[in-house]
Amino acid sequence: MALSNDVHVHCTGKMQRSLPLLQWLSLFSLVVLFFLRTCHGDVGTAAHYSPPYLPTTCYGSDTSEFPSSNLFAVAGDAIWDNGAACGRQYLVRCISASVRYACAQNQTIQLKIVDYINGIPSPSSASNTTMVLSSTAFGAIANTTTNAPAINIEFQQV
Template identity: 65%
Template structure:
């Protein structure tokens, strides 16, 4: 085997690893939580069948609302950090569904101007439910 062969494989491996790093499709944002009542919603009005049986849903903030096009979209969401250490549930990712617009939810979110406002169930699945807001990584499914 010539001396160029190992260098070629190392170069290919480096290119492959760079490709993996640069093709991540996840975004970073923030999330708050909101309590019931959850109806009516900007997406589906008073139709309670809109909510997933898991109660893992959210209201979209301005950054992802997209004039209502986000209604029904599903995202993988995980807590990546918070103001207080130990707030995030380690290695926990949930799948949520957008059912409302954060600017028109019926009950006040725990923090304003976040990327998503998660149901209490969704927020508690990935973070300590006493937190006001968290930093999240999210990706559309």
């Protein structure tokens, strides 16, 4: 019987020592899962362009494919995916720019890809960008009064 009590005390003591380690591992796992679920956006660059927006590589002259909000963009080579980007929706926010105060704080928009960058007469700031945003979309996430030619963006496909 004494042997039985020693084993029980030994097992109980061992579990008490490992409990904080298990708590830390559980907490660590929860934190990792939280960040994996909330931080999965990509980072890129965006410029802007003005009308005319038609015709587009994706939809030709069909204006019904444009969102009524005018929140749309042209895909750069990084997201074009041989035309599969047509119609994709993205959440986009400005994260920085070469001009101070260019980003509109806490503004995220949802936009639709309607064209390919090689299909538009692009401004020089648009070359090698991830997206070229309509004037409306660009103005929603960037302070246009700063005259930033391009901005750094975080984007996530919806």
